[in-house]
Amino acid sequence: MTGIRDLLGVDLPVVAAPMAGGPSTTRLATAVGTAGGFAFLAAGYRTPEAVAAEIAELRAGGHPFGVNVFVPTPVPVTEAEFRRYADRIAPEGAPYGLDLATADRVADDDHWDGKLDLLRREPVPVVSFTFGPPPAAVVRDLRRAGSRVLVTVTGPEEAAAAADLGVDGLVAQSGAAGGHLGTFTPAAPPAPRPLPDLVRQVAGRTGLPVLAAGGVGGGRDVADALAAGAVGVLVGTLLLLADESGTGRTHRDALGDPARDRTVVTRAFTGRPARALRNRFVERHDAAAPLGYPALHHLTRPLRVAAAGAGDADRLHLWAGTGWRGARAAPVADLVAELTRPL
Structure with missing residues (x-):
């Protein structure tokens, strides 16, 4: 059975979720790697050149890492x-x-072709996709280049479609997650499911290793997702206040505002x-x-x-998941230690 070591190259089942637009930084990813976890860079809204520079910086650090890419699945709007x-x-x-x-x-298309060219030319350990399934040829090329490929899914039907592409694993994202929902059908997002239930459904439908994501408010939620069959758990909102994150001051202050x-x-x-x-x-x-x-x-x-x-x-x-009250300002090492304490 594929475990976290086989899938991501680490032993600690804590994964820093990709947070496009600023919070995900190389400093954050390095800190998570140093603490024993795994981190995704967020390629969304960035040029291929900017992504290449971040990849080079993380590669020099020696910790396994991944890159998350938005699949261009436009939602048309009339003029x-x-x-x-x-x-x-x-x-x-x-x-x-x-x-x-x-x-x-x-x-x-958020520089889709340029980012794929970069990832074929300079393979990274893991590439994940969100907003929909990438073409099968993209999955094939990245795997041939030496990357493991994951797709974000929000239900068992999406999981089955992603599995048919020959991916290495899935990110099961519940509707409690902060930021964009990775659903393939934004006009009809799936009904909310507790994260452990979603993990069981996705794993049972495909047999692929599953990373759980969405609504994680602390170590107990990590333990519950792992008990349901996840090999690792993505945390995003809980890292927004981390010392090493790139979250802006206005966003940070709002997360701590008791009126919200x-x-x-x-x-x-x-x-x-x-x-x-x-x-x-x-x-x-x-x-x-x-x-x-x-x-x-x-x-x-x-x-x-x-x-x-x-x-x-x-x-x-003010992107935030339902576990936002668990976020606090602290070094990443302290936050990772807290998340793994119940394990």
Whole structure:
């Protein structure tokens, strides 16, 4: 039976989840590796050149690591729907001098071909994919290059489709996870399942090794996922406040704000379902937000950048899973030790 050592090259079943947009840094990944765990770099929203530099830095450190890549599975939005939403949120940008109402409807593939060329040319120990299944030829090429390939799934049906591609393992992500849901069907995300139940369903359907992800609030959740059959557990939200993470100050402060009392799944910021702390932007616009990724991501990005710089947490995407109360400011080594103490 494939275990964590065979799949990831480490013995400790704690895995730093990829968190695109800033929190995942080489410093964080190095600290997790030094503590005995495994870390993913987040290639999302980064150029191939930037990813190559991070790979080179981590490779020099000597710890196993992985790279997570977004599969380009666009969620189309019509020009009319896009313009309606841009007009609706335009007042949010006014305090920052942003003219959101005239923003272009942008669609891109996040440098898909460039990143795959890099990973074929400079193989890393593990490559994971999210937002959908990669083409079978991509899985074949990466495995031939020497990488183990994982796909994020949110239910047993997706797991079966991913297994048919010949992947080495699966990341079973529950709906309690922070940030974007990795579902193949963003218009109809799966019903929430407790993480141990999801692990059992995915492992039972495919027989592949499974990494569990979503809603982890502490060591007890790690132990429960492992008892359900996971070989390792991804933690993301619990590392957002780590000393080595790249989480911005506005996001950090919001995670510790006792007035923020819940997380919600919203498409208001990016046009794809993602879990975040509820704030006023979500309250004002979630019900009216169309599906439309990456067009809505590009529309709201200047607003989110401005809000982060201004300390405006009510116009910022405060990605967080349901276990966010367990996050605390501390060195990664201390956080990893706490997560493994019940094992």
